[in-house]
Amino acid sequence: MNPVNNIKISSVILFAVVLITSFSLAAFSYRMISIENGQTREAANSTTLPPPNTPIITGTKTGTANYPPVVSPAAVLGIVADTKFPFAGIPWVRLGYGTCFGNVMKGELLKTTIAKFHSQGVRVMLSLCQWASDERLFDASILNDVARGGADAVQCGNEQMKSGSANRYVPPAIFAKFYDLCQQAMHTVRPEIPIILGALDPQVGGIDYYPLLQQVSYLNAMQDAMNASVHPGGNWKWRSQILGLIDSWHNGYPNQSTNSLYYLYLFWAQQFGVHLNSGDLGKHLWVIEGTGCIYGCGINSSSPYVIAVSHILTLITDVQTTMRYRVPFF
Numbered sequence: 595m596n597p598v599n600n601i602k603i604s605s606v607i608l609f610a611v612v613l614i615t616s617f618s619l620a621a622f623s624y625r626m627i628s629i630e631n632g633q634t635r636e637a638a639n640s641t642t643l644p645p646p647n648t649p650i651i652t653g654t655k656t657g658t659a660n661y662p663p664v665v666s667p668a669a670v671l672g673i674v675a676d677t678k679f680p681f682a683g684i685p686w687v688r689l690g691y692g693t694c695f696g697n698v699m700k701g702e703l704l705k706t707t708i709a710k711f712h713s714q715g716v717r718v719m720l721s722l723c724q725w726a727s728d729e730r731l732f733d734a735s736i737l738n739d740v741a742r743g744g745a746d747a748v749q750c751g752n753e754q755m756k757s758g759s760a761n762r763y764v765p766p767a768i769f770a771k772f773y774d775l776c777q778q779a780m781h782t783v784r785p786e787i788p789i790i791l792g793a794l795d796p797q798v799g800g801i802d803y804y805p806l807l808q809q810v811s812y813l814n815a816m817q818d819a820m821n822a823s824v825h826p827g828g829n830w831k832w833r834s835q836i837l838g839l840i841d842s843w844h845n846g847y848p849n850q851s852t853n854s855l856y857y858l859y860l861f862w863a864q865q866f867g868v869h870l871n872s873g874d875l876g877k878h879l880w881v882i883e884g885t886g887c888i889y890g891c892g893i894n895s896s897s898p899y900v901i902a903v904s905h906i907l908t909l910i911t912d913v914q915t916t917m918r919y920r921v922p923f924f
Contacts (some may be wrong), residue, residue, distance in 0.1 A: 670812055671922070672685060672688060687719070694752070695723070708745055717747075731772040747880075748776070770816045770820040775810075792837075807922055833878070841884045844908055845893060855880050886904055894912050
């Protein structure tokens with residue numbers, strides 16, 4: 595046989611083996627999450643402050659009888675929701691509201707979808723992406739619709755500190771009022787659920803120290819606006835909230851010392867004044883999206899082998915890291 599053909603065939607076989615191994619390890623890792631869940635139940639820009647008048651959030655308080663009970667942060671482990679082909683044994687899913695990239699998930703469809711997940715024993719974290727960067731964010735009709743969906747956790751805003759073609763930057767003062775209204779609306783329907791403060795855009799833990807300080811600066815400006823305009827004379831602190839975080843790196847590749855997620859945990863544990871090994875970071879931080887990376891992160895993006903192996907190792911490393919420090923992870 596032609597040696598060139600031999601090489602081609604061998605490459606195809608190798609790639610197929612890598613893909614099969616990837617799927618197998620992914621299933622195994624998420625199975626580990628399910629088992630662990632069963633065992634552990636228990637920077638900133640200055641801007642004109644928005645006017646103090648607040649749209650009225652309407653709704654009827656309900657008890658917890660019709661919804662799953664709240665679980666500990668260590669038990670919050672999930673994946674992106676797939677309404678057509680759900681994965682068995684996954685305790686949580688992340689669902690995007692209709693303001694996220696043209697999503698249709700709103701109104702009655704939102705309520706029935708979440709109710710179906712609940713009937714399967716699956717809890718739902720709902721992501722509400724900002725649809726504007728000004729006072730239009732204070733639209734109570736949208737916030738009320740999200741609240742009536744009955745999700746088990748709600749992320750109010752997404753990558754609000756980032757500008758770009760796929761991102762909508764929101765000034766700190768505007769975001770402060772939006773978050774306050776969002777939290778009020780969600781707790782009118784389900785007062786017991788966690789509300790996540792937006793999402794910190796991806797930075798490389800252990801490397802991007804200055805960008806992380808810029809994120810802290812944004813949060814400080816948001817805190818100032820909250821206490822000056824939203825609740826004048828108040829004592830609101832962002833360190834008393836739950837921050838959303840996105841991590842996208844080749845954790846575990848080329849070796850175990852590469853772990854952006856660990857160093858992000860370490861940085862934010864220091865900011866919140868908690869010991870990383872205490873398990874308390876999960877009370878202040880949720881990883882609303884943890885992924886591998888392909889482009890612009892130093893790996894050979896033209897090699898299917900490198901992409902497959904790095905993603906397998908990232909999945910395993912992320913699972914091990916988040917379960918060790920008991921931080922919610924999707």
